[in-house]
Amino acid sequence: MPMDVLDIIHARRTVRAFKQDPIDEQTLTEMVDAARVGPSGANLQPLEYVIVTEPALREEVFDCLKWAAYLAPVGTPGPGEHPTAYVVVLTRPEYAPPIGTAYDVGAAVQTILLLAVARGLGGAWIKSVNYPLLKKLLSVPDGLEVDCVVALGKPAETPQRVDLDPGQEGKEVIRYWRDEKGRHFVPKRALARVLHWQRY
Numbered sequence: 001m002p003m004d005v006l007d008i009i010h011a012r013r014t015v016r017a018f019k020q021d022p023i024d025e026q027t028l029t030e031m032v033d034a035a036r037v038g039p040s041g042a043n044l045q046p047l048e049y050v051i052v053t054e055p056a057l058r059e060e061v062f063d064c065l066k067w068a069a070y071l072a073p074v075g076t077p078g079p080g081e082h083p084t085a086y087v088v089v090l091t092r093p094e095y096a097p098p099i100g101t102a103y104d105v106g107a108a109v110q111t112i113l114l115l116a117v118a119r120g121l122g123g124a125w126i127k128s129v130n131y132p133l134l135k136k137l138l139s140v141p142d143g144l145e146v147d148c149v150v151a152l153g154k155p156a157e158t159p160q161r162v163d164l165d166p167g168q169e170g171k172e173v174i175r176y177w178r179d180e181k182g183r184h185f186v187p188k189r190a191l192a193r194v195l196h197w198q199r200y
């Protein structure tokens with residue numbers, strides 16, 4: 001049975017360990033097609049995408065990425081658990097609105113990640129990237145910049161969301177962690193902490 005969009009939103013967690021089943025071309029194309037029609041500031045549509053599935057190139061992309069800064073090197077996908085595809089998000093500064101391209105990128109990446117969940121896949125939004133190296137590796141021409149990478153694959157882990165108590169404040173409480181069995185937990189600020197009705 002197809003998942004409801006709300007279930008998909010709540011089921012999505014950043015995945016950093018993947019089974020090695022390949023993702024078919026049609027699914028990857030659908031992801032970029034869905035991102036393509038997303039909201040865009042002034043509708044300038046400054047984004048382009050490079051899909052990488054070729055095994056040797058995939059490993060070179062992998063070497064450009066850093067994972068789970070709070071846990072490093074623990075959160076890095078281990079041997080045999082690397083992503084099986086990447087969607088590399090490019091921006092064309094020539095088409096950037098005055099507010100920049102970050103909002104468009106956010107909408108596009110979330111679209112890709114949610115569609116991944118709907119298709120039984122998982123992903124990670126990676127911004128910690130060796131940009132000069134990746135740009136060269138993928139022959140990205142002048143006039144375009146690499147913004148971020150969406151790493152994709154069939155999940156080999158099921159990270160869990162944990163709601164913080166509304167009283168728990170600060171920049172430290174939000175650190176994700178792993179338990180002794182290697183299970184990954186992601187604390188989120190509680191709804192009661194962030195939702196305000198009518199006035200603050």
Ligand SMILES: Cc1cc2nc3c(=O)[nH]c(=O)nc-3n(C[C@H](O)[C@H](O)[C@H](O)COP(=O)(O)O)c2cc1C
Nearest residue numbers: 012013014066067068069124125126127128176186
């Ligand atoms: C803008 C942005 C950049 C991110 N960059 C990285 C990254 O470079 N490496 C990584 O492992 N995760 C990265 N993440 C994933 C976050 O660590 C993850 O979203 C956060 O821990 C919350 O977990 P969740 O996605 O399961 O809710 C990034 C997420 C966002 C939104």
